[in-house]
Amino acid sequence: MDLDVLRTFVEIVEAGSFKRAAERLNVTQSTVSMRVKSLEEQLGRVLFQRSRAGLSLTPAGLQLQRHAPTLLQLWQRARQEIALPAHFQATLSIGGLFSLWDRLLLRWLPWMRQAAPAVALRAEVGTSDILMHDVLAGRLDIVVLYSPQSRAGLVIEQLLEERLVMVETPGAAELPGGYVFIDWGPEFLAAHSRAFPDRPTPPITVSLGALGLAYILENGGSGYFPLRVVRPYLSDSRLRLIDEAPRFGRPAYVVYPAGRTEDWFATALAGLRQLAAEASEE
Structure with missing residues (x-):
């Protein structure tokens, strides 16, 4: 065929x-x-x-x-295994969102090199749509992302959960329209709408968390961000935690093809689970 x-x-x-x-x-x-x-x-x-x-x-x-x-x-x-040099047993291609490379996957790479030195690794960064497309097409073996789409032949497993908290800059309450909405995905949007059914449309909506954070640090305002990201700014009082605001979870998932039985593939998944558990405790 x-x-x-x-x-x-x-x-x-x-x-x-x-x-x-x-x-x-x-x-x-x-x-x-x-x-x-x-x-x-x-x-x-x-x-x-x-x-x-x-x-x-x-x-x-x-x-x-x-x-x-x-x-x-x-x-x-x-194709990948036929092209491998003799000293490698297999190759594993992994992809993830940029934010999850920073938190998890950069730690996983050296872990996997030590745990399975005979496995060659290929690492990629991509959007959710591209990552799902590539794992479905076989170009990637494992992807790590938020809000994956259910597809036949793929296993979806939750790895960790970010804690999204509302923070504000000093004096943000005095700013008209100072709330910046960060688009953390459809699950967050649904939970946010339930928690704030009467909140008017915010004047600024941002699709990238780092951009939203940079904006409010420079111009003042408030918004939802991962607690691990804003913790340094809370420590130096550049931001204040709004304790009375609801908090939201943002789960991250690993997606991989069903039926993979190789020992080294199981090792790769075990490493992701272990490092995700450690990251969740931070």
């Missing part, structure tokens, strides 16, 4: 349409259609059906959806 047609199938399922899949693959929509037709001919089954509601998978398509990620992952692992 041509793996390009299988990758195209996975992209269509992820993107929800032939057009968006073509854009993501950087090919024409007719190429996508031809690949799907080729795949359907090889399998002897129709994989997609169109309706007014949009594109959906047939029963055969749903069955292939369960197996396609595993096939791509096996091929990717085979």
Whole structure:
């Protein structure tokens, strides 16, 4: 089987349409259609059906959806292992959000090198969408992120939980519209809306926590941030903890393919769990 047609199938399922899949693959929509037709001919089954509601998978398509990620992952692992120098047993590719590299994954790299010196490591930083896409396609073996999307063939396991607390600069209460909303993801947004149902739309919304923190330190204001991040600013009184404000959890997860049985893979996961437990106690 041509793996390009299988990758195209996975992209269509992820993107929800032939057009968006073509854009993501950087090919024409007719190429996508031809690949799907080729795949359907090889399998002897129709994989997609169109309706007014949009594109959906047939029963055969749903069955292939369960197996396609595993096939791509096996091929990717085979390519990596064949190209390995003789002194390495295997290669492991891990990806994570930048903020989780800072807290967890930078500690994991030397831990894993010591625990499994025969395993070559490849480390990447990416957005949540890219990380999920790459672990599903087999380009990454393990990803660590917030708010992962449930996908067939993937295991999602909580590693740790950030504590988000509201802080303010001295005199922030006197600033009109001084609250800065930090977009910590859909789970935080839902919890925040329940806790503050009558709060007006904030004048500033920021998608990156570091940017929001830099803004209020420079201009004054308040917002929600991980306690571990603002602790130094609380110590030197540049920020004040608002004790009466509700606190929120922000869980971080490890995502990896189901069915991995290699000893070194189990070692990698054990290291992440151990270091995450230590980080949670800080």
